Amino acid sequence: MIDPISGSDSTSLQKIFVGYIAEFREDIRVKQKTILIAVLVTLALGLALTPAAAQEQTELRIGFSFADVDSLDPGVTTLSGVGIMVGHVFDTLIYQQPLGTYHPGLATEWTVNEDATEYTFTLRDDVTFHDGTPFNAEAVKFTFDRIVDPELNSQMAFSFLGGTTYQETVVVDEFTATVRFNSPNAAFLDSASQPQLGIVSPTAVEALGQDFGIADIVGTGPFIFESYTPDSQVVLVRNPDYNWGSEAVFGRSGPADLERITFLLIEEPATRLAALESGEADFIDDVPGLDVARLQDDPDFEIQIFQQAGHGNSLMFNAEREPTSEVAVRRAVNFAIDKEAMIDIVFNGFGTPGCSALTDVMFGYDPATCDFYSYDPEEAGRILDEAGWVLNEETGIRERDGEPLVIQHYAPNRPLNAAMAEFVQEDLANIGVEFELNLIDFAAYLDIVRAGEHNTQNWWDTQTDPDGVMRTLFHSSNADGGTNRNRYRDDEMDALIDQALGIGDPEERAAVYAEIQQKIGDEAIMVFFNNPVVLYASVPELQGLTVLSGGFQPNFYVASFSG
Amino acid sequence: MTDSAAKSPTIIALADAPKERRFLRVLQRARRSPNIIVGTTILSVAIVLVVFAPVFTGFDPVEQFRRERLNPPGAVHVFGTDNLGRDIFSRVLYGGRISLQVGIISVAIASVTGTFLGLISGYFGRWADSLIMRLIDVLLAFPSILLALAIVAVLGRDLRNVMLAVGIAALPVYTRVVRASTLSIKQTDYITAAQAIGSSSWRILVAHILPNVLAPIIVISTNGIASAIIAGAALSFLGLGQQPPDPEWGLMLSQGREYIRVAWWVTAFPGLAIMITVLAINLLGDGLRDVLDPRLKM
Numbered sequence: 001m002i003d004p005i006s007g008s009d010s011t012s013l014q015k016i017f018v019g020y021i022a023e024f025r026e027d028i029r030v031k032q033k034t035i036l037i038a039v040l041v042t043l044a045l046g047l048a049l050t051p052a053a054a055q056e057q058t059e060l061r062i063g064f065s066f067a068d069v070d071s072l073d074p075g076v077t078t079l080s081g082v083g084i085m086v087g088h089v090f091d092t093l094i095y096q097q098p099l100g101t102y103h104p105g106l107a108t109e110w111t112v113n114e115d116a117t118e119y120t121f122t123l124r125d126d127v128t129f130h131d132g133t134p135f136n137a138e139a140v141k142f143t144f145d146r147i148v149d150p151e152l153n154s155q156m157a158f159s160f161l162g163g164t165t166y167q168e169t170v171v172v173d174e175f176t177a178t179v180r181f182n183s184p185n186a187a188f189l190d191s192a193s194q195p196q197l198g199i200v201s202p203t204a205v206e207a208l209g210q211d212f213g214i215a216d217i218v219g220t221g222p223f224i225f226e227s228y229t230p231d232s233q234v235v236l237v238r239n240p241d242y243n244w245g246s247e248a249v250f251g252r253s254g255p256a257d258l259e260r261i262t263f264l265l266i267e268e269p270a271t272r273l274a275a276l277e278s279g280e281a282d283f284i285d286d287v288p289g290l291d292v293a294r295l296q297d298d299p300d301f302e303i304q305i306f307q308q309a310g311h312g313n314s315l316m317f318n319a320e321r322e323p324t325s326e327v328a329v330r331r332a333v334n335f336a337i338d339k340e341a342m343i344d345i346v347f348n349g350f351g352t353p354g355c356s357a358l359t360d361v362m363f364g365y366d367p368a369t370c371d372f373y374s375y376d377p378e379e380a381g382r383i384l385d386e387a388g389w390v391l392n393e394e395t396g397i398r399e400r401d402g403e404p405l406v407i408q409h410y411a412p413n414r415p416l417n418a419a420m421a422e423f424v425q426e427d428l429a430n431i432g433v434e435f436e437l438n439l440i441d442f443a444a445y446l447d448i449v450r451a452g453e454h455n456t457q458n459w460w461d462t463q464t465d466p467d468g469v470m471r472t473l474f475h476s477s478n479a480d481g482g483t484n485r486n487r488y489r490d491d492e493m494d495a496l497i498d499q500a501l502g503i504g505d506p507e508e509r510a511a512v513y514a515e516i517q518q519k520i521g522d523e524a525i526m527v528f529f530n531n532p533v534v535l536y537a538s539v540p541e542l543q544g545l546t547v548l549s550g551g552f553q554p555n556f557y558v559a560s561f562s563g
Numbered sequence: 564m565t566d567s568a569a570k571s572p573t574i575i576a577l578a579d580a581p582k583e584r585r586f587l588r589v590l591q592r593a594r595r596s597p598n599i600i601v602g603t604t605i606l607s608v609a610i611v612l613v614v615f616a617p618v619f620t621g622f623d624p625v626e627q628f629r630r631e632r633l634n635p636p637g638a639v640h641v642f643g644t645d646n647l648g649r650d651i652f653s654r655v656l657y658g659g660r661i662s663l664q665v666g667i668i669s670v671a672i673a674s675v676t677g678t679f680l681g682l683i684s685g686y687f688g689r690w691a692d693s694l695i696m697r698l699i700d701v702l703l704a705f706p707s708i709l710l711a712l713a714i715v716a717v718l719g720r721d722l723r724n725v726m727l728a729v730g731i732a733a734l735p736v737y738t739r740v741v742r743a744s745t746l747s748i749k750q751t752d753y754i755t756a757a758q759a760i761g762s763s764s765w766r767i768l769v770a771h772i773l774p775n776v777l778a779p780i781i782v783i784s785t786n787g788i789a790s791a792i793i794a795g796a797a798l799s800f801l802g803l804g805q806q807p808p809d810p811e812w813g814l815m816l817s818q819g820r821e822y823i824r825v826a827w828w829v830t831a832f833p834g835l836a837i838m839i840t841v842l843a844i845n846l847l848g849d850g851l852r853d854v855l856d857p858r859l860k861m
Binding site for chain 1: 625633648806821822
C-alpha cells in the first residue's frame with residue numbers, strides 16, 4: 001500500500017482520497033451492522049432471560065417433599081404424596097370440598113341405598129382417556145375389580161374401597177355403574193373422591209401389565225403423564241382435550257392454563273426451600289416451620305397454612321413383640337412424652353398436641369381423648385414399677401428378670417424422624433426406658449417393619465374419613481405386614497370398625513368412633529404426637545391453587561401465573 | 564535415573580545410617596518444618612480437648628435443654644445449642660472422640676493389612692502377586708465411598724463396621740505402594756547378600772524390607788487418617804455410621820442441615836472441627852513427607 005502522506009502526484013492523491021471515503025463508508029456500514037446485531041442479540045437475550053415479563057409463564061415447577069415413589073399406579077401406591085401427583089392425571093367419580101360436601105366429577109349424579117350397601121353413579125358420556133379409550137361404566141368396574149384382585153396387592157386403595165366388604169361393580173348400562181358392598185359402607189363417598197380410586201384406562205392397564213404405574217399411567221385427568229425420573233422429577237403435560245372438569249369445585253371445565261407441571265422431588269427441607277428462593281421452584285409443600293416467619297415477611301413469597309385432616313405424626317407399637325406387646329409399657333410411654341414441648345421443639349411451634357388417631361378437624365374426633373394421657377413421668381414410672389420393671393440404678397435402665405427394658409425404634413433416616421426419635425428417646429430415658437434408634441434407608445426400613453421386627457415406628461397419614469384411618473391402623477385385615485404395623489388384632493375392634501362403616505346417621509356413627517377411640521386409649525395402642533398443619537409457600541404470581549381433601553391435596557388444574 | 568535402585572536414595576541412605584543418627588536427623592529436620600510444627604500443635608490441642616472432654620465442658624452431649632433450643636453461641640453454651648437444645652461445644656468435643664477413633668483405627672486396619680499384602684505380593688511375586696494384585700484391582704474398581712457404603716450396607720450399620728469399611732476401601736493404596744517399594748528393594752545388594760548368607764524369607768521381609776518401606780507408609784497413613792475422618796463423617800452423614808443421639812461430626816452436620824438458614828452454628832462448628840483436624844493432619848503428613856524424603860527438600 002502507498003503511504004498517503006508521502007504520495008507525490010495529485011491523481012494518485014485523489015484516488016487515495018476517494019479510496020478513503022469508500023473505506024470510511026464501508027466502515028460505517030460494518031459498524032451499523034455490528035450495532036444492529038448487538039441490539040438484536042441484546043433484545044433476544046433480554047427476552048430469553050425474562051420470559052415472565054415478556055410472556056405468560058405456563059410451566060409450574062413444584063418443589064415436592066414426597067420424594068419416595070413406590071408406584072404411580074393409584075391402585076397400588078401406599079404413599080399419600082403419590083396421590084397428590086397422580087390426582088392430576090386421574091379423575092375421580094366425585095370430588096369433596098370442603099370435608100363432607102361432595103360434587104360431581106366423572107359421575108354427574110349418584111344415589112345411595114338406605115343401608116349404604118349400594119352406590120349408583122350416573123357417569124358423564126363425553127369423557128375419553130388419554131389413550132383414546134372411551135370412559136364408561138366398564139372402566140369403573142375394571143378399576144375397582146382390579147383393586148380387590150389379590151394379585152395387585154393393593155393396600156391403600158383396597159382400604160378405601162372398603163377392603164373385603166367390596167362385593168362387585170355392576171354395569172347397569174354404558175354410563176351407569178352400581179358399586180355393591182356385602183356390608184354397609186358409609187365412607188364410600190369419601191373414598192370415591194380420593195385419587196387412589198381414580199379411574200384407570202382398561203386398555204392401558206392391559207397393554208402395560210406390570211409396567212403400569214412405572215413406565216406410564218393413563219387416566220382421564222387434566223394432565224397427561226410425560227415422564228418419571230426416580231429421585232428427580234415427575235413431569236405432566238396439559239391434556240388439550242380436557243373438557244370435563246368439575247365446575248362446582250374448580251369453577252371451569254376446559255383444558256388447564258398450565259402447559260406443564262414438573263414435580264421436582266426434593267426431600268431435603270432446606271434444599272426445597274432454597275429451590276423456591278432461588279427461583280427453581282414456584283411452589284413448595286411442607287415448608288420448614290422455622291422459616292415460615294421469614295417468608296411471611298418477604299413480599300416475594302406467600303405462605304398458606306391449613307389444618308391437616310386424617311392422622312398426625314404418631315408412634316406405632318408392635319403389639320406382637322416384647323416389650324411393646326405389654327400394655328403397661330405402652331401406657332407408660334404414653335404418659336412419658338411431653339407433647340407440648342414436642343410441638344415447640346420438633347414441630348417448630350406449629351400445630352397442637354395430639355390426642356387421638358383422628359386429627360381434631362376430622363369427623364368423629366372425640367375431644368375426650370385428650371383426658372386419657374397427660375404428660376406425667378411419675379405416673380409412667382409407677383406403671384412400670386407395678387409391672388415389675390425395676391430401675392437398675394447403675395445403668396439407669398429398668399429391668400425385669402435381668403432383661404433390660406429396651407425398645408427398638410425403626411425409622412427412615414430423615415431430619416423429622418430423627419428429631420422425633422431423639423426427643424422421645426430423652427423422655428423415655430427419664431423414666432428408665434432405653435429407646436434404641438435405628439435410622440436407616442427407606443427400603444431397609446420397609447423390609448424390617450413389614451416383617452414385624454420392630455418395636456416402634458412412626459406413622460403419619462392424611463385421609464378424610466375416619467374409617468380410612470381406623471381401618472389402616474387398627475383393623476386386623478391390615479395387620480400382616482400391611483399398614484397396621486401395630487400388628488394389633490382384636491375381634492371387637494374389627495367389629496367396631498366394620499360397624500361404624502355401616503352407619504349412615506352421622507351422630508350414631510360418631511358414637512361408635514368415640515368407642516373405638518376409647519379402646520385405643522385404654523390399650524395404649526399408639527402414641528399420638530400432634531394435630532399438624534400443612535404449610536405451603538409459593539411465588540405470589542401463582543394463582544388458582546385448589547386444595548382438596550381437607551387441606552392436604554394441593555391441585556393445580558386451574559392454577560396460572562398472573563402477570 | 565532409570566535404575567530402580569537409584570530411584571530410592573532415601574531408602575538406601577536411611578538403611579546405611581545407624582539407627583539413632585537416622586532418627587536424630589529426621590527429628591532435626593522436623594524441627595525446622597513449619598508444616599510439622601503447626602500440624603502437631605493443632606492436632607495435640609485437638610487430641611487433648613477430645614480425650615479430656617469432661618474437663619473442658621460441664622454439659623452432657625446428649626442432654627436436651629429444651630427451653631434453650633437453637634440458642635446462638637454465648638457465655639453458657641459457647642458454641643450455642645442445637646434443635647433439641649443440646650450443647651454443641653460438648654457435642655463437638657465428644658463427637659471428636661468418635662471421628663478420631665474412626666480415622667486412626669481404620670487407617671490402622673488399612674495400613675497393617677495393606678503392608679502385609681504388599682510385602683508378600685512384592686517379595687514372592689508369581690501367583691501370590693497375581694492373586695493379591697487382582698484382588699486390589701477389584702477394590703480399586705469401585706470409588707472408595709461406594710465401596711464403604713456397600714460394605715456397611717452388607718455388614719450392618721455399626722461404628723465398628725464403618726471403621727472396617729473405610730479401612731478396606733483405603734487398602735489398595737498401601738498395598739500398591741508397599742509392593743512397589745518391595746520390588747525395588749528386593750533387587751538391592753544387601754538383600755542379595757542376606758539371601759546369600761541363608762536368611763529366611765520372613766526374616767528378610769521383617770528385618771530388612773519392612774523398615775525400609777515404613778517411610779512412605781508413615782506419610783500415606785498420616786494423610787490417610789484425614790481422609791478416613793472425612794469418609795467416616797460422610798457415612799454418618801448418610802445415616803450409615805454413628806446412630807443418634809451420640810454425637811459424631813458427620814452426623815451433626817447431617818442433623819443440623821435443616822436449620823442452616825436460621826442457626827448456622829449447628830453445622831458450622833462440627834464443620835470447622837472436621838476442617839481444622841483434617842488440615843492439621845494433612846500439614847503434619849506433608850511435613851513428614853518432606854522430612855522423610857530428602858528428594859523433595861530443596
